[in-house]
Amino acid sequence: MVSPEEVTFLLFAAIAIGGxxxxxxxxxxxxxxxxxxxxxxxxxGVFILAEAEMLAAVQILVYLGSVMLVVQFGVMLTRKQIQExxxx
Amino acid sequence: MASSDWLDVRGWMDSIIxxxxxxxxxxxxxxxxxLGPLGSINLQEGFSSIQSGLHTFIFTSVMCTIVFATMxxxxxxxxxxxxxxxxxxxxxxxxxxxxxxxxVGEGGVTAGEWWSTLPLGLGAPIGAxxxxxxxxxxxxxxxxxxxxxxDRGYHGIWFMLxxxxxxxxxxxxxxxxxxxxxxxxxxxxxxxxxxxxxSTTVMVYAFVPFGPHIWAANPDLSLIFMMAIFGVAPLGxxxxxxxxxxxxxxxxxxxxxAQLTAYEIPLLVTVLGIAVLSGSFNIIExxxxxxQSSNTWNVFLLPLGAVLFxxxxxxxxxxxxxxxxxAEAELVEGWWTEYGGIRWGLMFAVEMMRAxxxxxxxxxxxxxxxxxxxxDTLVSLxxxxxxxxxxxxxTPGIGILLIKAYLMFALxxxxxxxxxxxxxxxxxxxxxxxxxPLSLVNLAMAMVMRVALWNGSWPIWLAPLMTIGSILVxxxxxxxxxxxxxxxxxxxxxxxTLDKAYPGRRD
Numbered sequence: 001m002v003s004p005e006e007v008t009f010l011l012f013a014a015i016a017i018g019g020x021x022x023x024x025x026x027x028x029x030x031x032x033x034x035x036x037x038x039x040x041x042x043x044x045g046v047f048i049l050a051e052a053e054m055l056a057a058v059q060i061l062v063y064l065g066s067v068m069l070v071v072q073f074g075v076m077l078t079r080k081q082i083q084e085x086x087x088x
Numbered sequence: 089m090a091s092s093d094w095l096d097v098r099g100w101m102d103s104i105i106x107x108x109x110x111x112x113x114x115x116x117x118x119x120x121x122x123l124g125p126l127g128s129i130n131l132q133e134g135f136s137s138i139q140s141g142l143h144t145f146i147f148t149s150v151m152c153t154i155v156f157a158t159m160x161x162x163x164x165x166x167x168x169x170x171x172x173x174x175x176x177x178x179x180x181x182x183x184x185x186x187x188x189x190x191x192v193g194e195g196g197v198t199a200g201e202w203w204s205t206l207p208l209g210l211g212a213p214i215g216a217x218x219x220x221x222x223x224x225x226x227x228x229x230x231x232x233x234x235x236x237x238x239d240r241g242y243h244g245i246w247f248m249l250x251x252x253x254x255x256x257x258x259x260x261x262x263x264x265x266x267x268x269x270x271x272x273x274x275x276x277x278x279x280x281x282x283x284x285x286x287s288t289t290v291m292v293y294a295f296v297p298f299g300p301h302i303w304a305a306n307p308d309l310s311l312i313f314m315m316a317i318f319g320v321a322p323l324g325x326x327x328x329x330x331x332x333x334x335x336x337x338x339x340x341x342x343x344x345x346a347q348l349t350a351y352e353i354p355l356l357v358t359v360l361g362i363a364v365l366s367g368s369f370n371i372i373e374x375x376x377x378x379x380q381s382s383n384t385w386n387v388f389l390l391p392l393g394a395v396l397f398x399x400x401x402x403x404x405x406x407x408x409x410x411x412x413x414x415a416e417a418e419l420v421e422g423w424w425t426e427y428g429g430i431r432w433g434l435m436f437a438v439e440m441m442r443a444x445x446x447x448x449x450x451x452x453x454x455x456x457x458x459x460x461x462x463x464d465t466l467v468s469l470x471x472x473x474x475x476x477x478x479x480x481x482x483t484p485g486i487g488i489l490l491i492k493a494y495l496m497f498a499l500x501x502x503x504x505x506x507x508x509x510x511x512x513x514x515x516x517x518x519x520x521x522x523x524x525p526l527s528l529v530n531l532a533m534a535m536v537m538r539v540a541l542w543n544g545s546w547p548i549w550l551a552p553l554m555t556i557g558s559i560l561v562x563x564x565x566x567x568x569x570x571x572x573x574x575x576x577x578x579x580x581x582x583x584x585t586l587d588k589a590y591p592g593r594r595d
Contacts, residue, residue, distance in 0.1 A: 030277050030330050037284075037323065057312040061356075065319030069349050072326045 009049055016042035029075050033068065040064050091300050091379050093458065095484035097154060098301045105147050109139055148304075152294070155304040159293045159441070162490055164255055166444050169494060170501050177505040262433030270333060270426050277331035282431045284324030289438045291317045292445050297372050299458055299485035311369045314449075315359060318404070321442070322348040325413065328435075329423035340423035343512050344413035347403060350519035351410075355400035357527040361393050361534035362386060362453045375457035381545070383464055387454040388551040389537065391558035393530045394454045398499070400523060401446040403515070405439065408504035412512045443500060444493065451492035458485025 015038060022035030040063045047056035116131040123129055203211025203218070269278055295314040297303035307313060322344060329341020363369050365386060366377040378385050387394045403410040414422025424435055451457060460466065460483070466476040510518070541547055 028274065030274060030327060034277060034280060034327065053307060053309050054312070057309055057316050061312065061316035061319060064323065065316060065352065066349070068323055069326075069345055069352075072323070072345050073349075075330075 005049060009046065012042045012045040012049065015039075016046070033071060033075065036071075037064060037068060040068070091376050091458070091485075093300055093483075093485045094481070095299060095486065096301045097299075098151060098303075101150050101154070102147060105143055105150065109143055109146075113139065152304045155293060155298065155302060156290070158298050158302060158486070159296075159444075163437075163441060163444055165494060166440050166497055167255055169497050170440075173498055173501045174505050177502065259433055262430045265429035267429050267431070272333045273426065274331040274333065277327050278426075281324045281328035281331055282427065282435055284327065285321050286434050286438050288317050288320040288324070289441050289445075293441075295371065296445060296448055297375070297452070297457075298448075299489060300372070302486055303372070306370065306372055309369045310371045311359065311363055311374070314371065315356060318442075318445070319348075319352055321438075322352075325423055328427070332423075332426035334426055336419045336421075337423045337425050340413045340415075340419050340425070344406070344423055346512070347406075347410065347412060347515055347519070350516050351400045351403040351523070354396060354519065354523040354527040355404060357524070357531050358393050358396045358400065359453070361390060361527070361531040364531065364538050365389060365534040367538065371452055375452055375459075378456045379459045379463075384546060384551045385454060385456040385459075388555045389546070390454075390530060390534060391555055392526065392533070394450070396523060396527050396530055397450060397454065400519075400527075401450070402500060402503065403519070405442040405446050407443060407500055409507040409510055410515055412509060412515060415509055443497065447493040447496035447500065448489065450496050451489055455492045455496075458489045460488060 019035045019037075019039030019042060023032045023039065026032040026035055040059060044056040044059040044064075047053075047059060113132055113135045116135060118130075118132050120128040120130050203214040205211070206214075269275055292314055294304045295307075295310040295317070297306070325344045325348075326341045329337040329339075329344065332338075362374060366374040366382075368374055368377065374386075382389075402408075406413055411422075413419075414424065416422065419425070424432060427435060460476070460480050463476070463480055467473050467480060469476065537546075537550070541550060
C-alpha cells in the first residue's frame with residue numbers, strides 16, 4: 001500500500017526531473033527557464049513534504065523570485081545572439 | 089490569546105461540516121453487512137476511519153471558497169473607487185454618470201420615435217411613456233444636458249449603484265471575445281504566462297486574513313510564504329512580454345523585470361522590519377501583537393517603514409508613478425499588448441487584486457488590522473466609552489479591515505492622480521540608491537526598538553517620539569531644499585530639465 005505522502009513525493013519528483021530534463025533539452029531559452037521554474041516549484045513541494053516549510057518558502061522567494069529574474073535579465077540581454085531573426 | 093469577533097466563520101463552518109458528517113455516518117447501517125466469500129463490511133466503522141480526513145478536506149475547501157468569494161466580492165469596490173475617485177480628482181465623469189443625462193430627449197426631440205415602427209400599435213405605450221418623461225423631466229434647452237452631466241448632486245445617493253454593474257458587463261464582454269495568438273508568438277509560453285501571473289496572485293490570498301476568523305491557511309511562516317508567492321508573478325510578466333514577440337511587449341517586460349528586481353529587495357527588508365518589531369512571521373500574530381501586546385499600531389512606531397512599504401508596493405503592483413512597464417503613451421499597452429479577451433481581462437483583474445492585496449497588507453501590518461483606531465483609549469473613556477465598546481463589539485473585524493484597505497486604495501488613486509510617470513532610469517536609481525539604504529535603516533530601527541526597548545510593552549514616549557520625530561525630519565527635509573538647484577530645475581528627480589533630450593543625442 002502506497003501512502004499519500006509517497007504518491008505526492010513521486011509526483012513532485014517526476015515534475016522536478018521532467019523540468020530538469022526540459023531545462024537541458026529545450027530548444028529555446030525561455031522554455032528552459034519555464035522548465036527550471038517547474039523544477040524549483042517541485043523542489044519546494046518536496047521541502048514542504050519533508051516539513052521544512054522555511055526552506056520551501058526561501059526556495060520560492062530566492063530561487064524563483066530573485067535568481068530566475070536575474071537569469072531572465074541574461075536572456076533579455078543576449079536574446080539577439082540566441083534567437084537571430086526571431087523578432088522583427 | 090488571539091483576537092476575536094462574533095463573525096466566527098471558521099467555527100461555524102467547522103461545526104456545520106462536523107454535524108453533517110456525523111449525520112451521514114448515523115444514516116449508515118450499524119450492523120455488519122455480509123459479503124459472502126469476501127467476509128463482511130461495517131459501513132459505519134469504515135466511515136469513521138476516514139471521517140477526520142474527510143472533515144479536514146471539506147473544511148479546507150469550504151474555507152478557501154469563502155475567502156476567495158470574499159476577495160472577489162469586495163474587489164468590486166476597488167475599480168469603483170479608482171474610477172469614481174479619480175473622476176472627482178480630475179474633474180471627469182464616468183460613462184454611467186454621463187449616460188444618465190441622456191435618458192430622456194432634449195428639447196422635445198426623442199430617440200428617433202422608433203416605437204412607431206412597431207406593428208399593431210405595440211409601441212404606443214412606450215411613446216406615451218417617453219413623452220411623459222420628456223414633459224416632466226426633459227430638457228427644453230440643449231445646454232441643460234451638459235448641466236446635468238456637470239451637476240454632481242443630481243443623482244443623489246443613487247449615483248453609487250450603477251458603477252458596480254459596469255464591472256460585470258465588462259467581464260461578460262471579455263468572455264465573448266476571440267482568443268488571438270500572434271502568428272510569430274511562442275505559443276506555449278504565450279499560453280503559460282497568464283496562468284503563472286493569475287494563479288500566483290490568487291494564491292497570495294490564501295495567506296491573507298480578512299478577519300480573525302476568515303482565513304484559508306495560517307502557517308507559522310505565512311508572511312514569508314505570502315511574500316514569496318507575491319514575487320513570482322513578475323516572472324510571468326517577463327514571459328508574457330517575451331513570448332508575444334513584439335518589441336513593445338519586450339521593452340515592457342524588460343522594464344518590469346528591472347523595476348521589480350530593484351523594488352523587491354527594499355520591500356522584503358521593510359517587511360522584515362515589521363516581522364522583527366512584532367516578533368513573528370505570522371500575519372495574524374503581527375495583527376494580534378498590535379492589538380494586544382503593544383497597544384500601538386506599527387505605523388506609529390515605524391513611520392519610515394510605512395512610507396517605504398507604500399512606495400515599494402506601488403512599484404511592485406505597477407501603479408502610476410511607477411507604471412513604466414505598461415506606459416501606454418510610448419509602449420502601446422506595455423507587456424500585455426498582444427493579449428486580448430478574457431486573458432487580458434483576467435490579467436487586468438489580477439493587477440487590481442495585487443493592488444488590493446497591497447492595501448490589505450498595509451492595513452494588517454501597519455494599521456492594526458481589525459482594530460478600531462485608538463480602540464483601547466476610546467473604550468476606556470469615562471462616558472462615551474460604552475458607546476465605543478458597543479461599536480467595537482458589533483462591527484465585525486472584516487468591516488474595519490476593509491474600510492482601512494479601501495482608504496489605502498484611495499491613497500493609491502490619489503498618488504496616481506497627483507504624480508506622473510517617472511523615467512525608467514530614475515525609477516531604478518531611486519530604488520537602488522535611496523529605498524534600499526532607507527529600508528536597511530528602517531530594519532535597524534526596528535531591531536533597536538525590539539531588542540533594547542521592548543519588555544512586554546513599549547515605553548510610553550516611544551510612539552509619540554517616533555511619529556513626531558519622523559514628521560519633523562520630513563518637514564525639515566521638505567523645507568531645506570537646494571534653492572539653486574530648484575531655480576535651475578536640475579534637482580535629481582526634477583521632471584523639468586534645461587538640458588533636453590533629443591534623438592541622436594550622445595552624452
